[in-house]
Amino acid sequence: MTSEAAFPANFLWGAATSAYQIEGQPLADGAGPSIWHRFAHTPGRVANGDTGDLACDHYRRFEEDVALMADLGLGAYRFSVAWGRVLPEGRGSVNAKGLDFYRRLVDALLERGIAPMITLYHWDLPAALHDRGGWLNPDSPAWFADYAQVLFRALDDRVPLWVTINEPWVVTVPGYLDGELAPGHRDPFEAPRVAHHLLLAHAEAVAAYRSLGGRHRIGLAVNLEPQHPASPTPENQAAARRRDAFINRWFLDPLYLGRYPAELATIFGAAWPEFADADLARIRSTSDSVLGGSLGTGCATDFIGVNYYSRGLVRADPNTQPLGAIRISPENAPRTTMGWEVYPPGLTETLLWIKEHYGNPPTYITENGAAFDDPPPADGLVPDPERVDYLRAHLRAAHAALEQGADLRGYFVWSLFDNFEWAQGYSQRFGLIRVDPPNQARILKASARFYQNVIRANGV
Numbered sequence: 408m409t410s411e412a413a414f415p416a417n418f419l420w421g422a423a424t425s426a427y428q429i430e431g432q433p434l435a436d437g438a439g440p441s442i443w444h445r446f447a448h449t450p451g452r453v454a455n456g457d458t459g460d461l462a463c464d465h466y467r468r469f470e471e472d473v474a475l476m477a478d479l480g481l482g483a484y485r486f487s488v489a490w491g492r493v494l495p496e497g498r499g500s501v502n503a504k505g506l507d508f509y510r511r512l513v514d515a516l517l518e519r520g521i522a523p524m525i526t527l528y529h530w531d532l533p534a535a536l537h538d539r540g541g542w543l544n545p546d547s548p549a550w551f552a553d554y555a556q557v558l559f560r561a562l563d564d565r566v567p568l569w570v571t572i573n574e575p576w577v578v579t580v581p582g583y584l585d586g587e588l589a590p591g592h593r594d595p596f597e598a599p600r601v602a603h604h605l606l607l608a609h610a611e612a613v614a615a616y617r618s619l620g621g622r623h624r625i626g627l628a629v630n631l632e633p634q635h636p637a638s639p640t641p642e643n644q645a646a647a648r649r650r651d652a653f654i655n656r657w658f659l660d661p662l663y664l665g666r667y668p669a670e671l672a673t674i675f676g677a678a679w680p681e682f683a684d685a686d687l688a689r690i691r692s693t694s695d696s697v698l699g700g701s702l703g704t705g706c707a708t709d710f711i712g713v714n715y716y717s718r719g720l721v722r723a724d725p726n727t728q729p730l731g732a733i734r735i736s737p738e739n740a741p742r743t744t745m746g747w748e749v750y751p752p753g754l755t756e757t758l759l760w761i762k763e764h765y766g767n768p769p770t771y772i773t774e775n776g777a778a779f780d781d782p783p784p785a786d787g788l789v790p791d792p793e794r795v796d797y798l799r800a801h802l803r804a805a806h807a808a809l810e811q812g813a814d815l816r817g818y819f820v821w822s823l824f825d826n827f828e829w830a831q832g833y834s835q836r837f838g839l840i841r842v843d844p845p846n847q848a849r850i851l852k853a854s855a856r857f858y859q860n861v862i863r864a865n866g867v
């Protein structure tokens with residue numbers, strides 16, 4: 408059967424997860440607690456009092472899970488390393504048992520011909536580092552680079568793709584400005600400093616990778632969403648431009664252009680610090696050789712990872728500070744159970760925007776997917792037609808960007824499993840595979856079969 412949208416021959420098809428969301432046993436084998444372990448065990452922070460204590464029990468069932476990935480035909484698997492399993496105190500001595508878990512996972516993947524993409528930081532900062540100021544501490548970029556080196560030394564011979572930090576914006580804004588995610592701070596004076604340290608942490612890790620002679624590719628994953636005014640009033644148009652600077656350009660402008668968007672100083676006012684020119688040069692230097700077109704050389708960030716879920720439909724709102732803008736959910740549009748509008752053309756727009764603004768760097772869609780209220784399984788399969796439609800439409804949108812010249816190298820579904828959806832606990836199901844934490848049975852959804860066919864046909 409010929410497919411309507413054929414992807415390039417070497418296109419990478421994957422699925423994604425993160426450590427705290429699926430592993431369970433967060434303190435096993437000498438691991439140190441993370442800020443997410445603490446946050447989830449603080450009453451009132453996570454829906455229904457859910458925690459990652461058991462999650463998908465992947466820490467014990469990883470072999471079975473890798474076999475499922477092989478059945479789906481995945482070419483790649485994106486997962487994150489729990490920093491506190493490897494370094495229980497966040498720095499200092501390595502916990503061999505924790506590191507060994509990731510060694511065995513990588514080996515199991517390679518035995519099945521699945522390429523590992525490792526995310527070094529997916530939000531689970533060791534609590535011991537948080538107690539030293541966490542991402543507010545100017546030493547935090549060095550802590551991160553030291554931790555990253557442990558992983559590079561142990562696994563770079565077998566790991567072709569590295570992501571330093573997942574969604575620095577989500578770490579910064581829900582973590583330190585709105586207080587919805589760990590560590591749950593609400594402080595406009597903290598957020599810009601945290602963001603700056605995350606960018607420096609990325610830069611230091613990339614520099615460490617190069618100086619160790621890293622042989623593969625390393626990038627940063629950002630959450631992006633095109634911002635459209637809810638109506639064409641001047642107020643809403645200005646609000647959409649502010650939100651574009653605030654979400655889409657906060658991290659990519661410094662990385663590729665060497666400066667923060669000017670809007671941020673206006674948005675944060677007195678809370679926006681002066682940042683040293685040397686820091687911005689350091690951050691930018693990590694993208695230089697990408698713009699020169701060569702990969703894996705110099706101090707380059709080799710690729711950008713894009714996590715795409717929806718667009719922002721933006722209305723000016725003076726009561727929402729410091730941004731003065733809110734995202735609204737359009738009444739008549741299809742929405743996921745997260746309340747996010749289903750808006751596939753935004754993925755094409757986002758990929759083309761990266762191409763135009765940042766010199767067409769190599770790009771992976773490191774997350775794309777949707778939460779729906781799946782019905783219970785029927786005849787051994789969960790019927791999830793809404794997720795199938797969501798994935799098909801977004802794959803076509805990605806293909807449209809490829810046709811228009813975007814340098815897209817691969818696509819990862821969020822997520823392989825229903826898992827611990829942060830502050831929403833287990834109430835949101837993003838998986839291709841159904842998991843209910845109490846009984847742990849893995850049950851395929853129709854979307855898993857759909858994706859298996861996409862991979863087989865290399866198209867949709």
Ligand code: PNW
Pocket residue numbers: 425573574577630714716774821828829
């Ligand atoms: C991503 N937003 O988070 C994360 O990388 C995943 O761990 C998470 O499970 C997934 O998306 C689904 O939520 C996001 O507000 C959180 O725009 C919030 C936003 C985007 C992504």
